[in-house]
Amino acid sequence: MPLSRGVIPIRPVTAGAPAGGALADAILAEIASALHEYLDTRQNHVIDLTGMPLSREDRQRIDAYLGQGEVSMDIHALVHSHIEETAYAGVWRVRHYDMGGGVHSERIEIIDVPEIVRASSADMAHSARRIEALRAEEGA
Amino acid sequence: MNGASVLDFARGPVFEIALAMLIFGIAWRLVGIFALRRPVDYSEPRAGTGWGSGLRMIVSRSWPRREFRERVLHWDIVSYIFHVGYAVAILGYVPHIMLIRNLTGLQWPGLPGGVIAFAAGLSAGALLALLGHRLTSPVLRRLSNFDDYFSWLLAFTPLVTGLMAYYGIGGNYQMVLGLHILAGDILFAWLPFGKIMHVILLAFSRGTTGAAYGRRGAPI
Amino acid sequence: MNTTTLGAGPGAARAPVGDNKQGSLSDAERLDRAMTSFLRDFNTTSALYLEACVHCGQCAEACQYYVQTGDPKYTPIWKVEPIKQAYKRLTGPLAPLYRLFGLKKAVTIEELEQWQELLYDSCTLCGRCTLVCPMGIDIPSLVLAARHGMQEAGLVPDDLWGPTERARREGSPLGATKQVLKERIAWLTDDNNVTIPLDREQADILVTISSVEIMKYPQSITAMARVMNHIGASWTFRSDGYEATNFNMLSGDRTGQREATMRLINAALAINAKTVILPECGHAYQAFRWAGATMYGRPLPFRVVHISEYLAEELRAGRLSLKSDARSMTFHDPCQIARRGGVTEAPREIFRALGADLREMGPTPAGNWCCGGGGGVITIHRADSLRHRVFHLKMQQVEDTGAALLVSSCSNCRLTFDDGQDFFHWDKTAHSLVELVADNLAERH
């Protein structure tokens, strides 16, 4: 449990407060060109926001611009991941949460469907084996 | 020697030695001058003892008299840019104020880093211009000796290393910071032994002439 | 008259310039004497000055020799380089370090010989450099100290040494002996119908004279007498103490300087003078007003004033009344009286009393350009062409005022102006302030 903010009179200051929203513009430009790139070459593009020194304004602007799209998914694998399409088709926001519930990785992917959503052939083969095994067990 | 050890060295023993040399040298030079014979002037003063004029001249000679401005003011201004920039960088930068507080217990609010960097940059530019002037003016070439160039170098090095440290130029920050502090140490240690001693002698030499002229009632 | 040795105009026969050394000492002895003298002179004040110089070179910009020639050797502080060098090696607190690291070489006899020109020919001790120096270094005082050593070493320019040596021998540099003075006063009294008291046994005021006046401007003596008489002062000239010029000081001859000073002091003491008036002579003012008591070793028991100061006092006291002379005038402040002497208001009070249209030179009094003849320079003939170059500055400054009349209060300046006027075929003549006053005395009713 985090200590109550009232106990210790600390007012945390968010990172990079005075930086302005310059980075948001650069990211939006990158998204636009990545969409063209994907249409031309089918080459996907990932923008990893995790290590970027984004200011509060940057985040607000990115959120405001990208908005919410039609698709929203959750993955419950090793950890929880949340994936949602933005208001722009093919522009996805992918967030991986760590075991404590914090975001450990946050990225914008430009692709038709994010890689992590697809079921892998190996897993599908494994599934097939498991179903056959189950049926064999039931049949027996 | 890596950056960390240069930094520790500069902040540690070298600083102490430099501080000792600074104080030792100033005491030596001032006592050495004032323990010489003192001239006695029995003439009847026209206007008091001249003390007031001495004090006044310490201040007034900081700006050239009207009659000389046409010929000297431009270089005076360059020199002022150097000196004021230097003073702003030394006295306005919080890490420096920390040092002063550590040494004297005095402190005052600092200035933003950008202001300091601007002042230091101007100061460095002015210092370069002054060197150019010294190297090209026949008068200055005639007068200049080792002390002039060496003192210039020792004044310039902390500025440049300080700016490098501020802007993260030169790779290893610890090394650059260490060199900056080392350069400051060397400047400290050298101060009393070369022309930079003028920061202290200035008041005495101006005051002496101011007082002498003052008691004569002569313009200063 | 023996004035040809002084105001050599164009084409005047030049005195033969020897090797400009006095005596037959060996070089080593000369050097040793110079160093000994330098050493004796160092004190806290000169030490401060020699330590404080930052080699900024601004003094050059104030010096007429540099300004007119652009030659860096005329930079004022460079002129005292040998004494600076000696100081740093021998006396300064860091002298052991300087010697240890060989940062300053020992002064050589060649350097001293080379510096003779810089110390004598190209410095009038005018002190303009003192006013520009950011460290406030009084360079003329250092030049004087250096000249002491040069004199001890017998390295004074012959042309300057001549009158200096004569002053020692005869009591006056230009041959104005006691006998000459008496004769001169006798015929001035006759010619001008004026009472000129000489050798009165008691008087409140001892008036002194410059030998330049005795030999070249005798009318100045008459003028002084008329003014003093007009005021009704108790005054006298003394044949045992009249010569106010002190060429010995200019040469660097301490012994002679002291002797010349003591003659005036003793004469003043003999008549119980309350006041000694110095004539229109700049260096006399330095030598007696400011250095006199120090030569005496204690404060003088009488006050010393320049004639212009005295006249201003009497104007204020109402004992001197003048007619109006509304001509446009400009005043040349003599360096040693104004800039280095502190007498700046007195002459202006006199001009106001005359109702003159005073057109000040720019700049003056502090920044005034020197006439170029002070400090003994006027006597050194080999320096004539250099002196004429710097006189050009002065001439320009006078011309710029547009004043009809040029007045000064120093007969040495006047001599220099006369010479320059001659050389440049200039239409301006320098006049004496005292003579101007004498010519405008109001009638007593």
Add this chain to the structure above:
Amino acid sequence: MTDETIRDVLTRRGLSRRAFLQVCASVTAALALSPAEAADMTKRLETAERPTVIYLSYQECTGCLESLTRSFSPGIASLIFNDISLAYNDTLQAAAGQAAETAKDTAMKNAWGKYVLVVDGSVPLAQNGAYCAVAGRSAVSDLKRAAGGAAAVVAVGTCAAFGGLPYAAPNPTGAVPVSEIVRDRPVINISGCPPIAEVITGVILYYTTFGVPALDHLHRPMNFYGNTIHDRCYRRPFYDRGMFAKTFDDEGARQGWCLFELGCKGPITHNACPTTKWNGGTSYPIESGHPCLGCSEPGFWDKGGFYKALSTPTGHWSRTGVVSGAVAAGVAAGLSTAAVARARQGRAQKKAASADSEPKNPTS
């Protein structure tokens, strides 16, 4: 070596490729890899053999291991490290005594020449290494033996990397960092007191896929130690604007101003704290209001005090002593040089007087 890949291990544990991709995302985010590098790493991890890690501890406080295992929320990477790769660690394993030694020997033999040797703690050399011994062997000989079969050595923590606390003056045990002992293997220093868990695991995974990462002059991976705390500190704007907390409880401290004046060593400390943070990304010391101690830098114990501003002298000598000594010496020097000058002047005066008693001047 096991011939198993990391992917295989995850599959065996019933985790899908999606879980694997989550792992990769975690690792690449921690390493701050570019998207292209991240894609490359994902591909390589798919086929990379599971690394064997042998973890040895010498003069240390176990804080590094605590960081690794007891962090607020164990990260994915540490899960991999602890549960998948770790072949030997005397603190974590159940075995003890002879059984533990045998386990270690077996692990080393099985992966001889291929394992990653992680060392935690400094190695004492004084008294023939008697200050630290494991199973009757001194730390130094134990380390030399283990390093003999290692593909690379990872020195975890400032003690192993730079000597750390045992190395602090006067260093009674003669402690040295691992790099002083191991000279014929690549040594990767992961400094910090302790280091960040994600950094330790990230570096090991990076080594597994790409080999030795780019290192700085102190052999620390540039990925994590390439920037100073100051470079990425969210309080940096306050530093630049000259706004500093003066004490721990003043308004500046409450407003989150720069802690430089309180001794922050951020400007000279290279670490990933501001980006990776601690306790599962919760915060890092400066965010908690405490200046950076500079724990990932060599000799941080001996820099004159944690709360002394970086620009002030470390001050090992007495200030009063230095100042008064210098003043006294200066006055003495001044008086003596002046006395010498006066004596010289006196001699000159005498000489001039005797010269004056002879013919008065050079001309006569």
